[in-house]
Amino acid sequence: MSLATRIQADRPTIGESDPEQIGKHARQALILELETWPKPGLVSHVDSGAHLDMDAELLRRSARTLEPFFVELAKAGATDAGMDRLREIGVEAECAMRSATGGVNTHRGAIFGLGLLSAAAGLAAACDWRLSLGTLVAARWGSEILATPPERDSHGSAVARRYRVGGARAEAAGGFGSVYAVARPALVEGRRLADDDEEAARVQVCMALIAQVGDSNLLYRGGKDGLRFAQEEARAFLADGGVGRRNWRWDAKAMHGQFVARNLSPGGCADLLAMALFTEALEP
Numbered sequence: 001m002s003l004a005t006r007i008q009a010d011r012p013t014i015g016e017s018d019p020e021q022i023g024k025h026a027r028q029a030l031i032l033e034l035e036t037w038p039k040p041g042l043v044s045h046v047d048s049g050a051h052l053d054m055d056a057e058l059l060r061r062s063a064r065t066l067e068p069f070f071v072e073l074a075k076a077g078a079t080d081a082g083m084d085r086l087r088e089i090g091v092e093a094e095c096a097m098r099s100a101t102g103g104v105n106t107h108r109g110a111i112f113g114l115g116l117l118s119a120a121a122g123l124a125a126a127c128d129w130r131l132s133l134g135t136l137v138a139a140r141w142g143s144e145i146l147a148t149p150p151e152r153d154s155h156g157s158a159v160a161r162r163y164r165v166g167g168a169r170a171e172a173a174g175g176f177g178s179v180y181a182v183a184r185p186a187l188v189e190g191r192r193l194a195d196d197d198e199e200a201a202r203v204q205v206c207m208a209l210i211a212q213v214g215d216s217n218l219l220y221r222g223g224k225d226g227l228r229f230a231q232e233e234a235r236a237f238l239a240d241g242g243v244g245r246r247n248w249r250w251d252a253k254a255m256h257g258q259f260v261a262r263n264l265s266p267g268g269c270a271d272l273l274a275m276a277l278f279t280e281a282l283e284p
């Protein structure tokens with residue numbers, strides 16, 4: 001028996017097989033991400049951070065619009081669809097998002113990441129998969145993701161050329177290491193530090209992600225200096241005790257203000273937070 005087979009045999013099957021439920025979990029993860037404050041530079045139910053064109057209502061509308069596409073992706077995954085079919089649904093979802101938001105890019109990264117994880121959740125149920133959803137994305141679609149030529153005119157591709165960062169595609173093809181090695185442990189740690197305050201735990205995750213991820217939005221808006229500033233601030237917050245300190249919310253709010261003043265927004269980290277919540281809900 002191979003190591004992978006032995007690991008598979010020891011673990012329960014992924015929790016949810018109904019595509020409608022998978023879609024609901026994806027939308028719920030986007031809503032919980034939104035309802036987390038203070039997230040440096042990002043939109044929440046409290047304010048719009050460094051975004052002049054987005055607010056909480058717009059992100060809620062976007063999440064509602066996207067739910068049926070996550071359902072479709074879960075169904076496609078269950079039939080073991082290839083990347084071409086997933087991309088078709090993903091592009092339709094991007095169009096629906098833009099018409100619902102008047103052209104604003106609310107959730108492009110989330111469509112990609114949560115979309116692939118939804119497809120993996122559909123496939124996992126169909127093939128009795130017992131490792132993580134991220135591992136399944138990498139195993140089933142990883143090489144196809146990397147083989148897709150980068151878009152020519154997106155912010156992400158401009159940043160990738162200039163700074164040689166992999167962005168959303170590398171994250172997915174690598175099995176979402178930032179979700180499993182950074183965000184999920186930070187969620188557990190955040191709950192421990194903050195006596196099970198769920199919103200505080202989500203802030204801890206956001207800070208842990210900013211500290212580690214090469215977020216293409218930070219690079220696009222702030223260049224290398226912007227990314228470095230964001231990472232150093234997040235690391236200092238965590239080193240000071242994170243959400244375990246009595247006045248953590250005050251410090252996180254001050255950091256939020258500094259990101260807004262510099263027009264920095266870690267949109268990729270917001271998406272990865274949602275992916276961590278989604279995978280936690282589906283993986284027992």
Ligand SMILES: CC(C)(COP(=O)(O)OP(=O)(O)OC[C@H]1O[C@@H](n2cnc3c(N)ncnc32)[C@H](O[C@H]2O[C@H](COP(=O)(O)OP(=O)(O)OP(=O)(O)O)[C@@H](O)[C@H]2O)[C@@H]1O)[C@@H](O)C(=O)NCCC(=O)NCCS
Pocket residue numbers: 073086087088089090091104105106107108109110111112113115116150151154155156157166167168169171213214215216217220221265266267268269271272
């Ligand atoms: C493969 C695509 C994702 C290609 O997109 P792109 O070339 O743009 O590549 P990336 O920049 O790498 O990624 C796109 C979005 O992913 C988020 N992201 C950024 N860094 C990372 C990272 N390290 N890991 C994971 N995810 C990351 C991020 O999305 C969020 O931010 C957006 C909002 O930010 P904002 O600052 O407002 O940005 P703009 O409005 O664009 O500009 P300004 O306001 O500054 O003027 C928002 O989308 C968040 O979700 C990156 O933006 C993919 O798009 C693609 O190929 N799509 C086709 C469909 C498909 O294949 N689907 C597969 C099945 S579902």
Ligand SMILES: Nc1ncnc2[nH]cnc12
Pocket residue numbers: 033034041042043044051054059106107110265266267268270271
């Ligand atoms: N809360 C948020 N603020 C800004 N951009 C985002 N992209 C996804 N979630 C976001």
